[in-house]
Amino acid sequence: MARQTRILSLLVFSLALIGGGMGVLNFLTDSWILIILSNAKAAPAPVAGHSSVLNPVNNTLVVFGGNNAKNYTNSLKTYDVVNDAWISINDTTPKPSNQFMPSPRSGHVAITTPTNMMYVFGGRNDTTIFQDIYKYDMVDDIWIQLNVSGTPPAPRYGHSGIMYPITNEFLFFGGMGTTGVLSDIVKFEFESNTWSTLQPGNNNIVGLGVYGHSAVLNMANQMVVFGGIVDTNNKTTDQLQFFDVVHGNWVNHTLNTTSGHPAARSGHAAVITPLNQMLVFGGNFGNGATQQTWKYDFTYNTWLTVSPTGYGPDHGLYGQTCTSTLFNTMMVFGGQSSGSDFYNDIFKYNIITSVLRSQSDGVVLVVLLTIVCSMIIGLCFALDLMAEKNEIERLERLEQEAATNELKKVTIAKEKKKSKEERQPLFETF
Template identity: 25%
Template sequence: MAKVSSGLAYPERFYAAASYAGFDGSADSTVGAVASKFSNETALLLYALHKQATLGPCNMPKPKSWKPIEHSKWTSWNGLGDMPSTEAMRLFVKILEEEDPGWYSRVSNNVVEPMVDVKMNNPEVVVAPDNGNAYPEMKTVATVNGHFLESQDKDVVSEGLEVVSVYDQWVSPPVSGKHPKARYEHGAAVIEDKMYIFGGNHNGRYLNDLQVLDMRSWSWSKVEVQERTDGMTSPCAGHSLIPWDGNKLLSVGGHSRDPSETLQVKVFDLPTCTWSTLKTYGKPPISRGGHSVVHVGTTLVIFGGQDANRSLLNDLHILDLESMTWDEMDPVGVPPSPRSDHAAAVHADRYLLIFGGGSHSACFNDLHVLDLQTMEWSRPIQQGEIPSPRAGHSGVTIGENWFIVGGGDNKSGVSETIVLNMSTLVWSVVTTVQGRVSLASEGATVVLSSYSGEDILVAFGGYNGRYNNEVNVLKPSHKTSLQTKLTERPVPDSLSAVQNNTNATRDLESELGMGQEGKTREIVMENTDSERNIPKVEEMNKNLVAVLKAEKEELESSLANERMHAQQLRQELTEAETRNGDLYKELQSLRGQLAAEQSRCFKLEVDVAELRQKLQTMETLRKEVEILQRQKAASEQAALDARQRQSSGGVWGWLAGTPPDQRANIDES
């Protein structure tokens, strides 16, 4: 999915986008300039959003029907209703970035990114001469117990990663070597303490370089790829990079300038430094980017994404890496809605988890689970600190903990690093970064590595209004505080927690059963303490048994009612989802019809302009004909007058006695 800028500064960014698109505040004819850059439908929508943002809701009278372009512009603007101007600004910038992701870089050449003196480990800030803007690099970008760690931390500067003794904070290590070009939507993978970075997007241009960060020496270097005729990769972004077979990298899918019809899997062999195309069998998926790929056993599981026509997907495909065969799966249950730029993880080699992502107009924070054994989708109940909607985030798993970093919600970058306990499905916040830093951005990557025998998260790149090439490191704790704050009831078994959380009535039944077990234990203790008075104990037991039976019947009745209610809710949910699907299809159909009508209106306007030009030409010809007619009439009148004068000269000659021969000569002359 094309990204919406994180951390947008409105309205300054809106006016920059409007100027770039061609809306310079002049007459409405600017829509023509916009139409020259984008499609007619996009130009009309940008026009309407610009009017809504600058002038507010449409209060102009409806144009006459014989003015199709003006009518289309009025209809688009009027259709926005009472949309707030800030929302119109946000949508304007969002649509512009979807159509032209690199527009901002072309109008912001005066911004100079920071340069860092690696040897001295001190930030060298380069100030742009025209506006004086500068962005100093922060050596520590996290908070610990709510206190911000200053960038001038001398321990960090002097000792590098040795200071990563505090858990759950992001630290920027002193990295040497030539840094890769800033980018986002790249791929990242770790093999033998080395993080490989491939491809990505920079200023709207796709990349195909392969960079490596040695996480023992923390130095960057570029991998010199040996060219081969069968596998030289084209620049791409939105792909996935997967480590495979100990010394290979798999690049799966991605967007490119000349996309293929089907999803391509490229293989990079580390010993030979060569790319090749993986030969597969079966029916491969259509080409896409922004999808998710997880490695489960000997298979790759691919879900969702966005194809070359910007259509969102929610299909599921599996590639067997032993037989190299594709299979398209059709699980039961309700799948996630079509989306891209989501995160995926696998738990216990059985459960595929899908979190977040975005469509063309919204971001999600829903969690979906696919049982890879039964091939059934479910949507479990999330607990704890539920994350906000986001897309373009990245995730990595450590045991049963799934860490999610970054992302954006079409308004700003997400500053929290969160973790999901995949056994209890409880969310917690690990830490929060401050300011406009690379960690709060879209399209960054996070990988799992180790340092001094402990797990660390390594983040690289991203886009939050500017492209980043920074490296940040976090050492996560494995304390119970990261598991859950809601530990009042027993924790379910790790393999069945997902299924248990998908059915509220099942939880209720478990709680009721445990309540009865507790009461039975109390009875046993009372009987033990009352051995000296057996008759009273027996009578008490009978009464308690009667009470328990009555309570059991009441609880069973309540449980049956809850089950019926849950069944009704599931049925209503299914009906609502069906209606929603029908409405979505109808909306897509109406959008298609509207686009066709708008295109036809533009064509009719062109035809009308041509006819008007022809009418003007005909009017000019008519005037020329009138002039010629008048000239002809004048010529005829002059000839008639000449004949009359000649005839009158002959009579006077006869009266004067002129001979006929002379009169004839006179007449001839």
């Protein structure tokens, strides 16, 4: 048993060395992780209303578009999640594919596909609300011309979008259009590049039109919409809305009576976590921005307020992006404050325990696990020595018992012989 334990500890030590080369196991959940940023000069300009998606091939964030107090942009920037560095791009030489890229905008939606394509839909600038859609190959770094069929949706910005992988389609909900707040759900089939409008089933439940809201796809294949602005007077809502993607209809939702509840807001961002929870960060209450973090647990239908530790934003944000990574972290970039300040800061939020973080922290993992494994190995050797000592003592006892038994046998034999001699008659009878 001791030998098996020692072998196991050696395996753990080997894994520690491998893990140290790749990253570090972080045992703190719901915490902001300190970023030591590299190549900050390559960061985008301060911006809000942009989009951010993950390229899982090389673990980079792809940030597109947005606006600040000066202008709208269609710049495309990438951030290395593993090494915490902005990647310099040579923009001096125009690419032929740039003719197929979107014009400057904000309030658009960007979604990726399993084939590492990014699609950009809608948005606005100072004069125009858009209804166009674009395709970007994140691996080859080129924009691709789309030949779209079907009836295009109404122009919009501040809408939301999810990717439903079962049927290879995007679902876009709500937004602000040229006629006011929208409540429709439009579908784009990215295999055939076809637009269509969903007609939710007749179950007497109608989706509330909103813009500046968030939407995620949960494990029950429901599009979950939270918050947003409901009218042209900038009135916000705290409502949760559930749309069953499989059956194509809105469904009732009952909040646990013991649950708290976040205040109404817009301009926040949300991600889904591996723990079947929705993580919501930031937003604008209508009279100011917040840096609050909330979780919604789909298993128990409860809201949980979170007070993360660490190096997070020290001011409220809205119009920022939140993007999940393969390391169970959430990257928060950009946004604006309650005033006219725009930001290009980037933050890393630890969602759950036991996640790989970055190469720079690998040494910590190696040192800690080396100490632990050394203690385990030392204990195993001590147990081996104790077992060996006990075995020697047992064998010595057996030898002593065997010698004692042999001596007893000899003594008994002598006593029997002596007794027999004593029973011989002194005189023979003639």
